[in-house]
Amino acid sequence: MRYNFKKIEQKWQEEWEKAGIFHAQDFSDKPKFYGLVEFPYPSGAGMHVGHIKAYSSIEVVARKRRMQGYNVLFPIGFDAFGLPTENYAVKTNTHPRIITDTNIKKFSEQLQKVGFSFDWTRVVDTTDENYYKWTQWIFLKMFEKGLVFRDNALVNYCPHCKVVLSNEDSQGGKCDICHSDVIQKPKTVWYLKITEYADKLLSGLKDVEYPENVKMQQENWIGKSTGAFVDFTIEGIEDKLQIYTTRPDTLFGVTFMVIAPEHPLIDKYADRISNMDAIENYRNECAKKTEFERTQLVKDKTGVKIEGLEAVNPLNGKKIPVFIADYVMMGYGTGAIMAVPAHDQRDYDFAKAFGVDIIEVIKGGDINVEAYTGDGEMINSDFLNGFTNKKDSIAKVIEVLTERGIGQAGVQFKMKDWAFNRQRYWGEPIPLIHCPSCGIVPVPYDQLPLVLPDVEQFEPGEDGESPLAKIESYVNCKCPKCGGDAKRETDTMPQWAGSSWYFLRYIDPENDKELASMDKLKYWMPVDWYNGGMEHVTRHMIYSRFWHHFLYDEGIVNTPEPYAKRSIQGLILGPDGDKMSKSKGNVVDPLDIVEELGADTLRVYVLFMGDYGAATPWNDSSVRGCKRFLERVASLEEIITEGEETKSLSAAIHKAIKKVSSDIEETKFNTAIATLMTLINTITKEGKITKSELEIFIKLLAPFAPHLSEEIWHNLGHDDFIALAPWPEYDEAKMVEDTIEVGVQVNGKLKNTVSIPFNGEKDAVLAIAKADEKVAAALEGKNLVKEIYVPNKIINFVVK
């Protein structure tokens, strides 16, 4: 058969669509499989080869599952709210709705040309009001449960995009969208209390199958630490100064206290402080420092001693000075620390710079040189003296602190609450109302969706004001509670809102009564396998797990964890080995490949190019290698034989069934395809293949190159679809060959290979090996000490 990929691909895409074979069946008796890929942001640039690689993994699994008799849900949708569309809208003065619709259409056509077996009847668009109605609904549920709060805080603000950013969107002090420097700006913003779910997000990781590094990243991000809260008294003041420490065992080594520049204690007792001027100066300097300065100048400890406030060590009554310094953050712990310079390097550096005492309480280091953070015998520590184990001393001191009512065990998380707002147009309106007499009042559930008003101008307001604030007809409303004049919240939700629950909507996309019916959720959830990028591990993955845990607690979904299994695809780099980018001109357009070499070739190549999880450069000639492979497959029909199967080819085929089947499950797509290539080399050498053997071969290939496989399947006389044909089973008995080649070593060095009977007896096999000329020569005149035979693997003679 001549390989006319264009004709074949178009034909089968139409046939599949006509037959609707990829539509998931709710409540089917078959076992279910829910495969999920991260839905795309429909940018104007269209699809990237990265999308193809990201979707191809679950695509292969989904196709295999259908052949294995599963009822498969493999949906697709569009995460369409967000800045790029809005920026483009501003630039071209086109409504983002129009841009979004155009882009979604383009993406859909492109995806269909690659032949992905998505269920196109369940497409979800986060910007559709029937979708974001439920995003708003979940938000109101959270509001109802006290998980939404407003706080005047220092926020990450991007002066270029004019928006407040979450910590996740401003990692490294750079705006995630435009990469300019983020500044700290005071603003009253909305937060979601994700920290309330920190423990659940952490412990939930035990019940899911994520790659180790993914779990590790989430654990780091959540950043749980265990320690103790301790109350220090301040001379002459009622208020206690509470600190958090992971090393309460070093309490007797405390020689000073440090509080964050923003700590409220300062303003509260300003009248007792004699050097307020110096302190104000220092605070102003700190506020001016950028994130960059704050992290780059780590070594130089700065601070000011607070004259007029003196703390008392609650265990020994010693009076100690209190400083403000910016190496203590208001956002972590209590914003105050006890400083133990002998056993903490930062405190040590500070003590050296400010001439504070250093008291050693753990033996083992040299505190004249640096802080000692290791284990050792406790000294200078009253009831702790003589303890040698950190764990024991911590337990003891917490016991004493608790007894005396001056402290208790506690935990802290690095994870911050989620700044849940954008001062932009193209996002879900936050359904809250500011009433002068009732305060914050939620929009009643029956008034959802709160629809984004139509506007002419999409520019963000100056100073972080939302464009919605300019629309009086939107802003002015009646309070749902008292009926008086009130104003709507004008911030919109962040990009990550819509994607935090989209996988639930695929299950019941048309439901206008609930976000999805419990019966359907119970049938489909959890997602069996979710593939996506590493960049979403600490944002989208954490956020959506948080929402899902919340919905579980509310009885709206049936599982605490949304994703049973997660895999990660590595980047496709440009042919030059650099990250693909327009400016470098090294971008490969997947549609060009589909046009020139075909969708099947593209699909095979992105999975064959390397380890699925690793970043791999694109290589044009390797792509053509995949095309050559498919051309050879297309020509197999010419060597079909009516004759008997040969035992060696049959063994190769059954080994391939086993290998391809397991490789797909382990995301080892590259070796699965290599196995098929090896097999076709074997077939070509054999020069003939039976019809039933060829059927097995193309079934194994079908998930990777579905169009070509479908075409050959029909040429072989089938009227049904190979996409639904049963996946081949391997037969261990048929994998056995009469003879097998094994290496023969002498003292671990390979001398030759010999052909031995499969599973041969030790004595017989060793006799064959010894009879080999080269082996015999190597053994000649030597004293044979040991003979090792690992069946079907290796023979090793140890000689002296």
Place this chain on the structure above:
RNA sequence: GCCGGCGUGUCGGAAUGGCAGACGAGGCAGACUCAAAAUCUGUUGUAGGCAACUACGUGCGGGUUCAAGUCCCGCCGCCGGCACCA
């Protein structure tokens, strides 16, 4: 600093402790062709040798083992995450 991961030909990459380099690309040689492309065949870790063959070879140095890319100890280098987190 803490936590992970990785290091194999010219390149992408294979190898449940058991023949290192599967498979693909690239190179070289040949066939076909007026020629080129495409296709097909052979060959391709390094060094020495006409050859049979020999020695060496998975970042470096040790170790365990009949046998180490794989396990252990100590380094070096690269990548990723967290980070003045108390």
